[in-house]
Structures are given as C-alpha cells and as structure tokens.
Amino acid sequence: MKKQWVMMLVLTASLMMATQAKADHVRIVTGDYFAPFTGRDLPDGGIMTEIVRRAFEIAGYDHAEIIWRSWRQGYDMTVRGEVEGTFPYAYTPFRARSVLFSEPVASLSAFGWYAKSRQNFETIDDLNGAALCLPLGYAELGRTSQMLATGRATRHAPPDMRTCFKLLGAGRVDIVVAPRSEARDSMRAAGLELDHFGHIEEPLSTMPLHFVVGLNHPRAGKIMQDFNTALRELDESGELAVLLSRAQY
Structure with missing residues (x-):
C-alpha cells in the first residue's frame, strides 16, 4: 500500500511538471513582409519579434516559438486559440470581439x-x-x-x-x-x-501596434497579464526604447 502511495505521488509530481513545462512554452504566430516589425529575412525576425521574445523571456517562459503564416491564417489560428498569440495588430472594435490587446508596443x-x-x-x-x-x-x-x-x-x-x-x-x-x-x-x-x-x-x-491573444485560448488572461507586466518592465528599464530605436521607421 505504501509503495502504491509513493508511486501515485511520483506520478502526480510528474504530471504537474509536464503541465508546467507545457505552460512555459508558447507558440506565437506572425506574418511576413512587414518591415521593420516582422519578416523572416529581417535580423531576429524583425524588431517586434525581438520585443515579443524578450517580453516572454522576462515573464519567465522557457521558450517563445515564432511560427510564420499568412496574416489571415495566423490571425484565424489566434482567434481559435490554436496558438498563444500573434502580432503586430492595431486595435479595432471588431477585432476586440475575438482577441485581447496588449498595451501598445510601438506606433x-x-x-x-x-x-x-x-x-x-x-x-x-x-x-x-x-x-x-x-x-x-x-x-x-x-x-x-x-x-x-x-x-x-x-x-x-x-x-x-x-x-x-x-x-x-x-x-x-x-x-x-x-x-x-x-x-x-x-x-x-x-x-x-x-x-x-x-x-x-x-x-x-x-496606429498603436499590439500583441494579441485569442479570447478562446484557455490561458488568455494569464498570457496577456504576463506579457503586459514584462512589457512595462522593458519600458521602465529603457530597453524597449533602445530596441525600437534600431528600427528606422
């Protein structure tokens, strides 16, 4: 009985660790040919790609995976909750029915x-x-x-x-x-x-440009809270201004 109890504890701990590991990995989708903000051929994938990666790093996520799709496909994936977010997007009331908007990242x-x-x-x-x-x-x-x-x-x-x-x-x-x-x-x-x-x-x-998370994502509120907190830290430290100053736009 004691052995079974120990095995259950080990299994529970393993499941918790697996869940945590999964929570620390985010898949973010963006589109191409939007210099200087996003683009597969740009250094670091574009200035906003770099900012998004840095924000999730500050927020404590182990890895922010950037995937590239057409703008329409990437946005639809975000709305359906298939990825943790997308960028950069301007606010519209229509979009706000489907996604959460971060604090402004750039304009x-x-x-x-x-x-x-x-x-x-x-x-x-x-x-x-x-x-x-x-x-x-x-x-x-x-x-x-x-x-x-x-x-x-x-x-x-x-x-x-x-x-x-x-x-x-x-x-x-x-x-x-x-x-x-x-x-x-x-x-x-x-x-x-x-x-x-x-x-x-x-x-x-x-237009201000934002990171957005689909309302259908089960962790939408937490992801957005983490991103905004990290973005404020980037802003207050001056790092955000340094990153944006590299882009001549």
Whole structure:
C-alpha cells in the first residue's frame, strides 16, 4: 500500500511538471513582409519579434516559438486559440470581439502612396472618389476608415502589399495605404523603382501596434497579464526604447 502511495505521488509530481513545462512554452504566430516589425529575412525576425521574445523571456517562459503564416491564417489560428498569440495588430472594435490587446508596443503611421507619373495627390481631401488599395486582413483605420465608410473612396484588397504596389504601378488603383518602411520594402519586392512613387505628407492614420491573444485560448488572461507586466518592465528599464530605436521607421 505504501509503495502504491509513493508511486501515485511520483506520478502526480510528474504530471504537474509536464503541465508546467507545457505552460512555459508558447507558440506565437506572425506574418511576413512587414518591415521593420516582422519578416523572416529581417535580423531576429524583425524588431517586434525581438520585443515579443524578450517580453516572454522576462515573464519567465522557457521558450517563445515564432511560427510564420499568412496574416489571415495566423490571425484565424489566434482567434481559435490554436496558438498563444500573434502580432503586430492595431486595435479595432471588431477585432476586440475575438482577441485581447496588449498595451501598445510601438506606433506606426500609414500614408497614401501614389504613382508620380499618373497623378500627384497633395492632400487627403484630394482623395475623393479614389480607389484605395489595402491588403486583405489589414484594418481600415483613421481617415481611411472614414472615407470608405462614407463612400468617398473604394477599397481593393489583394493578398499582400506587394500586389497593391503592382496595381498602383499599372494604374489599376489610385492610392496604396502603407507605412513608409513597408511601402519601400514592398516596392522593392515588386521590382518597382522607389522614385516613381510619392506619398501625401499628412498620414491617413497613426496606429498603436499590439500583441494579441485569442479570447478562446484557455490561458488568455494569464498570457496577456504576463506579457503586459514584462512589457512595462522593458519600458521602465529603457530597453524597449533602445530596441525600437534600431528600427528606422
């Protein structure tokens, strides 16, 4: 009887250790071609990938595994609770029905890009009736959201930003909505000349970027609490500012 009791204790302890080990490993999904924040070809996977890894390290997790999927697939995996989170995402009320948002990690402005050979847009007010390109899965924010909601502009939503700039170069859309860094990288990836394009000086939107966790994940609240606590520590120590300063955006 005593031997059986000891074996039960050992088995229980083993199960607890296995559960703890599993809890200390997180799988995080993100997408590609969003420099300087995420990208398989970027140093450390991009500046926000590095920040997310560092935050989970500070939070005491043994390993934060980064996996790469399309933006739509990665977000859907997060909503279903199949991974511990994804990044970077801007807040929208629609998304907030499905995911928890961290405290802001970084912020980013998106501009209206045009082909210089076709039309020179000087202000946002010049965009009445324009065909805007914003890839599938990208949120409609700020002035972009207002123009689309009121019918002042229409949206084209191809799979990625490279395709948006190909459409812009071909004259099939009037404006591409993109941050400077992502726009430049997308032009290069599309084989286009950067000096053939310009952008309106006033941003269409300025958006905080977040780490998000699906509400369907059984540990959603704990994961987000751990991440936010670690992010505050990164901020207060000055390490977050140092990491962000490496990205020229």
